[in-house]
Amino acid sequence: MSEELVKALNDSTKQVNDLLYELLPERYPKDLYKASRHLIDAGGKRVRPFLVLTCCELVGGNPLKAIPLAAAIELIHNFTLVHDDIMDQDRLRRGVPTVHVLYGVPLGINAGDMLFAKAYEAALRAQRNVKPGRLFKALDVITEATITVCEGQALDMAFEGKMKVTEREYMDMVAKKTAALLVASACVGAIAGGGKSYEVARLGRAVRASGLAFQMVDDILGLTADEKVLGKPVGSDIREGKRTLIVIHGLNHAKKLQSETILRALGNRNASLEEITKAVNTLKSLGSIDYVAAKAEAFNQRAKSELRIFPSSNACERLLTLFDYIVERKY
Amino acid sequence: MSEELVKALNDSTKQVNDLLYELLPERYPKDLYKASRHLIDAGGKRVRPFLVLTCCELVGGNPLKAIPLAAAIELIHNFTLVHDDIMDQDRLRRGVPTVHVLYGVPLGINAGDMLFAKAYEAALRAQRNVKPGRLFKALDVITEATITVCEGQALDMAFEGKMKVTEREYMDMVAKKTAALLVASACVGAIAGGGKSYEVARLGRAVRASGLAFQMVDDILGLTADEKVLGKPVGSDIREGKRTLIVIHGLNHAKKLQSETILRALGNRNASLEEITKAVNTLKSLGSIDYVAAKAEAFNQRAKSELRIFPSSNACERLLTLFDYIVERKY
Numbered sequence: 196m197s198e199e200l201v202k203a204l205n206d207s208t209k210q211v212n213d214l215l216y217e218l219l220p221e222r223y224p225k226d227l228y229k230a231s232r233h234l235i236d237a238g239g240k241r242v243r244p245f246l247v248l249t250c251c252e253l254v255g256g257n258p259l260k261a262i263p264l265a266a267a268i269e270l271i272h273n274f275t276l277v278h279d280d281i282m283d284q285d286r287l288r289r290g291v292p293t294v295h296v297l298y299g300v301p302l303g304i305n306a307g308d309m310l311f312a313k314a315y316e317a318a319l320r321a322q323r324n325v326k327p328g329r330l331f332k333a334l335d336v337i338t339e340a341t342i343t344v345c346e347g348q349a350l351d352m353a354f355e356g357k358m359k360v361t362e363r364e365y366m367d368m369v370a371k372k373t374a375a376l377l378v379a380s381a382c383v384g385a386i387a388g389g390g391k392s393y394e395v396a397r398l399g400r401a402v403r404a405s406g407l408a409f410q411m412v413d414d415i416l417g418l419t420a421d422e423k424v425l426g427k428p429v430g431s432d433i434r435e436g437k438r439t440l441i442v443i444h445g446l447n448h449a450k451k452l453q454s455e456t457i458l459r460a461l462g463n464r465n466a467s468l469e470e471i472t473k474a475v476n477t478l479k480s481l482g483s484i485d486y487v488a489a490k491a492e493a494f495n496q497r498a499k500s501e502l503r504i505f506p507s508s509n510a511c512e513r514l515l516t517l518f519d520y521i522v523e524r525k526y
Numbered sequence: 527m528s529e530e531l532v533k534a535l536n537d538s539t540k541q542v543n544d545l546l547y548e549l550l551p552e553r554y555p556k557d558l559y560k561a562s563r564h565l566i567d568a569g570g571k572r573v574r575p576f577l578v579l580t581c582c583e584l585v586g587g588n589p590l591k592a593i594p595l596a597a598a599i600e601l602i603h604n605f606t607l608v609h610d611d612i613m614d615q616d617r618l619r620r621g622v623p624t625v626h627v628l629y630g631v632p633l634g635i636n637a638g639d640m641l642f643a644k645a646y647e648a649a650l651r652a653q654r655n656v657k658p659g660r661l662f663k664a665l666d667v668i669t670e671a672t673i674t675v676c677e678g679q680a681l682d683m684a685f686e687g688k689m690k691v692t693e694r695e696y697m698d699m700v701a702k703k704t705a706a707l708l709v710a711s712a713c714v715g716a717i718a719g720g721g722k723s724y725e726v727a728r729l730g731r732a733v734r735a736s737g738l739a740f741q742m743v744d745d746i747l748g749l750t751a752d753e754k755v756l757g758k759p760v761g762s763d764i765r766e767g768k769r770t771l772i773v774i775h776g777l778n779h780a781k782k783l784q785s786e787t788i789l790r791a792l793g794n795r796n797a798s799l800e801e802i803t804k805a806v807n808t809l810k811s812l813g814s815i816d817y818v819a820a821k822a823e824a825f826n827q828r829a830k831s832e833l834r835i836f837p838s839s840n841a842c843e844r845l846l847t848l849f850d851y852i853v854e855r856k857y
Contacts, residue, residue: 278635327659339647
């Protein structure tokens with residue numbers, strides 16, 4: 196990540212972090228609050244708060260006013276991670292053990308619920324700064340996005356047991372599970388900043404395209420990056436049987452033997468490292484990784500072109516830098 | 527339950543039910559929406575919606591305007607049930623298998639999250655009928671109550687592994703896990719109905735006392751009612767090691783042998799029916815059940831006396847009837 200972008204992310208989200216910790220104090224019952232803070236502590240890039248604040252500024256608003264909404268969306272994001280890790284039985288996230296691994300499944304569910312409720316506590320603090328009509332609109336957007344994320348998670352799980360998933364089904368699932376909350380971040384920021392409807396819509400479309408690219412790159416990194424930079428074991432996606440676009444493309448273009456190599460590892464929790472490596476190499480030789488990389492870049496171009504209506508500004512530049520970073524990141 | 531009260535509950539909550547089904551249509555992904563509707567379908571007394579609508583009317587408001595808020599609180603309640611059943615590994619609820627038993631733990635978590643998000647969708651529909659300031663206040667109350675319920679569930683789980691729980695700790699846990707959302711129902715109804723601060727506070731205090739009585743009676747029924755009317759296996763609370771007030775009183779007053787009889791069954795998932803029965807009989811002979819019944823009645827009197835400031839009205843009468851029903855119900 197460019198130093199510049201790191202600085203922009205950190206600067207803009209410092210106050211969001213402060214609010215997150217204010218909302219999750221070291222309070223009784225201690226284990227619940229500790230479990231709730233665990234993933235927040237572990238880091239994360241705070242891309243969603245960055246989007247909220249940047250889009251607020253981009254339409255001419257004061258980003259400080261959107262801090263509670265930025266914290267709200269980050270809390271929603273973290274709640275979905277805590278619960279998804281239980282559903283998917285993932286043991287590592289952001290390089291540390293997942294919440295349920297440390298605290299058990301019951302407290303993990305409980306902590307996710309707490310983060311969810313805290314998201315609305317955060318959002319409702321915007322009453323001080325954001326006009327009622329705009330705040331209700333922002334709450335509508337956050338709520339609808341969360342419903343959509345739940346649908347996306349259900350689809351993602353259903354795909355794991357499904358032999359044949361089409362590219363179209365995949366795109367729909369990613370739009371729901373990953374892109375929806377990113378889109379909501381942009382829209383909520385623009386709404387809070389006093390943006391006009393067409394500006395909100397345009398930013399939403401830009402971030403939707405970038406969000407789809409984001410997931411595609413994530414899928415690639417899941418196969419090619421190493422565990423240290425990834426924060427979770429290499430090949431997790433293959434072991435869990437995730438129907439990523441790479442796998443869908445691969446299975447659609449594989450000959451019989453190639454299919455067998457992929458399917459031997461796919462969804463097989465006991466697959467050996469060798470079987471995983473063979474499956475990944477087969478996907479590479481089928482051009483599936485290149486295909487998805489090219490598609491991610493095309494979505495990035497689309498995302499950037501959506502921003503053309505906005506006059507050049509510092510905020511707009513930062514957003515374009517984020518879009519490029521999303522497809523260029525190597526970890 | 528008196529026929530009159532049944533009719534009052536049904537009449538007042540019919541439109542709430544309609545809204546619940548409108549919010550949870552038979553939509554893609556089908557399993558997720560089916561799992562989310564499961565407990566709503568299974569019934570439940572809709573005590574919380576009744577409280578919202580009745581308290582709205584009691585302070586002079588039009589209860590129809592509070593329907594979205596009543597639906598919201600019922601959805602919050604159902605989300606907590608779905609997740610609690612997973613955390614507590616309960617297999618029966620309202621006489622039917624719990625959500626995770628039918629759909630698996632991952633979809634159970636997912637469905638609970640969906641119900642949670644849908645609660646805010648429901649509440650935000652009140653934008654049409656409730657003034658912004660009052661609706662924000664109602665959202666604050668719902669959100670704080672949900673946070674409190676999460677804390678209560680964490681305490682309840684922590685108690686299961688704890689040897690010594692005091693009566694004070696028990697009351698605090700029940701105030702959080704059970705009473706908080708009932709109190710929120712009353713307050714939200716009164717807020718939406720245009721109630722004055724002291725009216726909202728008074729109704730909150732009344733329902734808090736009644737809510738504590740409610741849980742005590744529930745604890746008694748958990749030991750004395752049979753499976754058919756209870757909707758879950760007799761002795762579940764003992765098997766799960768729940769520190770109910772009955773158990774706390776019993777252990778505080780038991781001699782060595784009596785303690786052993788209780789502890790042999792308490793928290794022992796493999797306890798035989800005979801061991802359960804012996805534990806229950808020991809608690810009876812120690813006067814623990816009578817003690818809790820008397821305490822529940824005292825809380826009921828307190829609840830009713832809180833209502834004295836309100837002039838007699840149909841709504842007030844219905845609320846008093848509900849309070850009495852809560853301590854008199856035999857199932």
